[in-house]
Amino acid sequence: MRALILHGADDLRLDEVPDPRPGPGEVVLRVERALTCATDAKMLRNGRHPALPAPPAPYGHEVAGVIDEIGDGVVGFALGDRVVAANSAPCGRCFFCDRERPSLCEGLVYLTGAFAERLRVPAAIVAKNLLHIPDGLAPEIAAMVEPLACAVRKAERCTVDEGGTAVILGGGVQGQFLTALLAGRGCRVHLCDPHEDRRRRALAFGAAETHDAPRDDAGAARVRRATPGGRGADLVVEAVGRAEVWEVAVVLARPGGEVVFHGGCAPGSTVTLPTHPLHYGELRLQGFYHHTPDAVRRALALLGDGASPFGDLLGAPIGLEEVARTLAQSGPKHPVIPA
Numbered sequence: 001m002r003a004l005i006l007h008g009a010d011d012l013r014l015d016e017v018p019d020p021r022p023g024p025g026e027v028v029l030r031v032e033r034a035l036t037c038a039t040d041a042k043m044l045r046n047g048r049h050p051a052l053p054a055p056p057a058p059y060g061h062e063v064a065g066v067i068d069e070i071g072d073g074v075v076g077f078a079l080g081d082r083v084v085a086a087n088s089a090p091c092g093r094c095f096f097c098d099r100e101r102p103s104l105c106e107g108l109v110y111l112t113g114a115f116a117e118r119l120r121v122p123a124a125i126v127a128k129n130l131l132h133i134p135d136g137l138a139p140e141i142a143a144m145v146e147p148l149a150c151a152v153r154k155a156e157r158c159t160v161d162e163g164g165t166a167v168i169l170g171g172g173v174q175g176q177f178l179t180a181l182l183a184g185r186g187c188r189v190h191l192c193d194p195h196e197d198r199r200r201r202a203l204a205f206g207a208a209e210t211h212d213a214p215r216d217d218a219g220a221a222r223v224r225r226a227t228p229g230g231r232g233a234d235l236v237v238e239a240v241g242r243a244e245v246w247e248v249a250v251v252l253a254r255p256g257g258e259v260v261f262h263g264g265c266a267p268g269s270t271v272t273l274p275t276h277p278l279h280y281g282e283l284r285l286q287g288f289y290h291h292t293p294d295a296v297r298r299a300l301a302l303l304g305d306g307a308s309p310f311g312d313l314l315g316a317p318i319g320l321e322e323v324a325r326t327l328a329q330s331g332p333k334h335p336v337i338p339a
Contacts, residue, residue: 002338003116004320006059009047012324015056017116022071025123027130029065029083032139034114034336035314037062037147038172038241039264041327046267051087051110058113060323060336061087062146064139068118074126084142085121086129086149086296087111103153103290115323117338128293134304140317140335141303141310148310149291149299151177154262155185156295157288160235162186165227167252169213170239171198173313173333174262178237180205180308190233192223204309220251227254237262243269250274255281262288 005015022028040060043049051061064084067077077083090097091107109124121130133142151174160166166182168175171193183189183206191202192211199210214220227233232254238245241263249259250273277283291299303310315332326334 001117002320004059004323006055006057008055010044012044014320020118020120022069022120024072025074025126026071027067027074027077027121027126028069029119029121030068031063031065031114031116031119031338033064033143034060035062035143036326036334044327052112060114061112062143063114063119064133064143082133084131084133084145085111085125087146089124089128102292115320115336129296131300137304140314144303144310145296145299147173148177149295151181152299153291153295154260154288155181158235158260159258160187164234166235167223167233168237168239169245169249171202175239176202176205176313178239179207190226201312214248220248224252232257239263241265243271246271247273250277253283258284260286260288
């Protein structure tokens with residue numbers, strides 16, 4: 001079969017590889033749709049990622065497909081079922097799983113290889129994070145379940161109350177997801193992004209106000225003035241993944257507020273934070289990574305109810321041959337059709 005294989009930094013090749021076969025507890029999917037992702041772009045630039053095996057590595061992790069083969073011991077699934085697979089599953093036995101922190105699992109099993117005609121799904125993911133696609137849900141929408149699950153988990157752990165003010169820095173896919181989730185629970189969301197089209201889209205996802213990205217002290221002061229009393233936001237979410245934006249996030253929070261670092265920065269990044277608002281303002285700072293099986297299920301339910309225009313986040317469909325070029329450009333997520 002044809003599959004995209006990452007051989008190193010900026011070295012992505014469309015190779016002919018053996019057809020996968022399922023082992024015990026596993027299934028093989030015929031991939032209907034995979035989605036491009038900003039994380040895929042980072043993997044391509046760096047040639048490595050914690051979720052990837054050593055190169056040459058199968059590539060791609062957001063996927064919906066049809067079950068083509070079933071291994072011994074699989075229950076609850078049949079040939080021809082339309083399913084979506086999350087990109088990982090926790091072990092359920094380690095120190096962190098015992099403490100109900102599965103996103104920190106020491107034995108997390110990852111799924112890669114979605115940019116291919118067929119995909120083998122590991123047994124741990126089949127058991128915990130392989131879900132039937134609801135009738136009528138398009139595969140390219142269902143394949144959003146993994147990134148939406150990350151936003152679902154973050155939004156659920158934020159402490160902002162109904163009627164509170166949230167500032168989201170970054171209007172990419174995660175920023176739009178978080179806008180919809182926080183607006184849906186009654187928050188007044190301000191989304192900041194340098195791109196007018198993203199700001200406009202955020203209004204459709206429920207944002208109350210949008211602003212140009214605060215690039216300096218004057219920009220941060222401008223956004224802060226837009227919050228109630230000019231005192232700052234109850235919640236600030238960094239959804240860009242750049243160290244300088246992490247630093248701005250702290251400036252935009254009100255005393256007693258919460259700052260969530262949602263975007264992953266480049267390896268080796270450091271930040272410098274002012275001590276005065278942290279100490280005297282009693283800010284709560286939180287980092288978040290990944291999703292959980294519960295969040296995956298809630299995300300799929302949200303995709304199925306059609307309350308938010310998730311399809312607006314997708315660009316035109318592309319083939320496997322176009323993935324590398326597409327990831328080198330900034331833009332929307334694209335459905336990838338392997339056939």
